[in-house]
Amino acid sequence: MPFDRRRFLIASGVTGGLAAATTAGVVSYRELHHSAAQEPLAGGGVLVVVTLYGGNDGLNMVIPVEDPAYRAARGELAYSAEQALPLTDGFALHPAMTGLRKLWDDHRLAIIRGVGYPKPDHSHFRSMAIWQTASPETASTTGWLGRWLDAQAKTPAGGSSAPGASSAPAGSSSPGSAAALRVVSVGPTLAPLVVGATTAAAAVPTGPFTAPGGAIGQELRQLYRPDPVDGPLAARVASSGADLFTVAGTLGPVLAGQADQDTGPAGQLDGGGGDATAAPAAGTATSPPASATVAAAKAGELGAQLDVVAACIRAGVPTRAYSVNLGGFDTHIMEKATQAKLLGELDAALTRFQAAIVGDPHGTAVTTVVYSEFGRRVAANANDGTDHGTAAPVLVLGTNVRGGFHGDAPSLTNLDDGDLRFTTDFRSVYATLLERVLGTEAGVVLGSQEHFPRLAFL
């Protein structure tokens, strides 16, 4: 595996020969649970990284409503002070982010302004690679949390962990390796930022924690028992199928404890529940209340991912960092409607997540960070959208967070070829998170020569 972008495309399956690596990181809930029982989370912070793919328009998320240059540059795309949710310093939050506005009032939302890196790249892939490897100058082979994971695997506490050690075959009683479980990527594939040189994060699936009931449910339980004649992929069909029942049986009750935590089938099938063709399979182990389904639907796919994270945290899974994501921010045309929908989903998902963990003993240790590969250009384009830009705000939320603004707001008039000049290097954010949340010397991840100023948001 000689080169970085190959790793970045593991998730897309284009690398062929590395399919084994992708598979190796995928663990079952059974394995997660085993580890939670064997080696529960004991102290230390938990980091949740939310990646927004596509380049989120930071100027229309944390809005300089009182800057005339904003209105001039954005025209119809601009939000007025009346429309947006006021913060301080002449800034306001996007109208859809009502939940985060409350967190701001509670001083649990930090907004780091103008975050970027030198010589910004306008390619989605390249800029996302830079953010995820934390290596703007040279193409790196590893993600920043992957390198953290590598360092953890070397420590005696985690024992020795070979890559792929978590790929226990179906039916095996051996749990996922504790080291691999220190970082979990939610979703079927691994986010590049959690791939290290020798270790990769575990990937756990999202989805509703309900299993088919009735006769078909009984037969499927039988169908997904391990069989020694199964090849590796057939075994994985069986184990993933069995996982559905394990999840419903073990994590389901945890979620059912709070009414609004019961996950509806958000984003799955046609969501409306009106699929007449599904009647024969409709018997489910649990059926969420309608209001909970609506709340879950509003939080969307990201909400479903964060439900998994919340469940793991509350179950004491010994994971220190989670990776989740939301895509679709590439708003070249008719941006307002698209971004409002996505930021509404982000807001609902983050609010739901905070509410889910706030009362839990492990919940106070959780810090969530939200970033995108770049912001948008300052001026709107000719299609009521914006093109790829540069610096943008990074959001950090959690009980331990020092709320308010951090970092300087970039000027809207002193531009670099139409783009914002960054004021805070993103590696300052990472260094702060590594030291204050993960308790690791930042140099281990960012290079021993690093001297990025630490920020005061934690």
Place this chain on the structure above:
Amino acid sequence: MAGVGWMAGVDAVGRFPTCPVWGAMRSSPTPAGYRPDCLTVLEHGGHGTLTVRWDGPSMATARSDIAFLYRRAGFGASPAQLDAVVAGGYDAAVDALLGAGTRAGAGPDPEPPPTFAPLPKLADVRTDPQARSTYAQMVREQGTELTGWWVRRMVATADPFTEKLTFFWHGHFATSITKVRVAAAMLAQNEIFRRSGTGPFDALTLAVARDPAMLAWLDAGQNRKEHPNENFSRELMELFTLGIGNYTEIDVREAARAFTGWRVDASRTGFQLAAKQHDDGTKTVLAKTGNLGGEDVIALVTHQPASARWVCSRLFSRLAAPVAPDANPAADAMLAAYGSTLDAGAAVRAMLRSPAFLASRGKLVAQPVEYVVTTLRALGLRVTPTAGGSADASTGAAAGAGGGALPQRAVLAALAGLGQVPFQPPSVGGWPENAAWLTTASTQVRTKFATAAAAAANLAAIADEPAAGRPDAVAHLLSLDGWTSRTREAMSGAGGNPARLVALALLSPEYLTV
């Protein structure tokens, strides 16, 4: 191998129609390389004895291999299709499958492509709120119509190989309608894959590079002489033609200059070279220097030896088993066939006829599109295009001659839930593979789909069997070799109910892995 012998206690006369279904003879699947033999009755000796001819493993092997071929290079084969080609042998079946599109008298196209009304001009969309909402609605509806059409075409086609290879190229040159938005442009790109997918790879790549959907997808409009955008140039080398390690960052930058000024024309349906935005200075790409244009760069990259290895390994990875470019077990045969004319179709044929291809059984998880289309074809289910209606779901089972139907809305919803909607790959890297498709969420969606499909299908062929023989009849229907003892036990709980048996079969590890 063949022989003549006799066996006692068999109350049957005549040649077995093709060969016994393997599962009827053993309760566990075939060990690798070992297949049941084919018996032909020569003489009915009375007292329950038969003299039979033993044809050795050839016929059964051929049937099983051809069923595998049809799943990988098509969307499965019906028992009748297998009956028709098995005697001709495997290689002839490859030729028949690949030649289906060129056979005379194939009849009219069962699913001709849709035509799309032009979208409102973006200038109007910008200024007129009414045009804006019309635009958004048209984009949405045309996208659904396009996606539904391709799924219906894959289900209905008599030339499944062409659709399968079109789907391969769609994943290779992965372009998403979520950014392109213009359904007509996505359709035009799709027709390039269908028309040129078995032709010379340099011509295919050039056609795709000038195709409006690709131009929009990789930001051609931003690639200007003063401000080159490397997006297309990078993906051209990294994903489309060469693979990582076979070019430098300088090659990417220099090639980007060669593509400056390439853009979609004002009608949004054609290619245009904006001369004022094109850099006609001297560039050096892959050690060749000159006033290179985009066409020159495409010729240059596609004719690199590394490109042949890359393209062949991608074909093998998606149709046989995931491999690294330098570890393709069918490389020799494929590269020889691909040759200096970059004949992609010949490379596929060589791959399908290679021992390495037949050795790749069980190495792929059916992608959701393959899974859904193969299932609908196997069960004789049509996809009924629905104009927003939902009432036909319950009546769908009664529609159609000899088979039922599922509403398009339900089929597309299943694909969305399984994570693979045609024309919406997640990134330019295409779709993931294998274990990525196996999640708890997908198990749930798949269960729903399989149950609905089984309920809608005409399963008289299963119901006509005695209850004890129905699991084997289902295997026969799906052209599978048979069931593991685990799956048999699970099926025994279904009490011979044909729809439940079929649903379990569609959810079994044996069916989901190919």
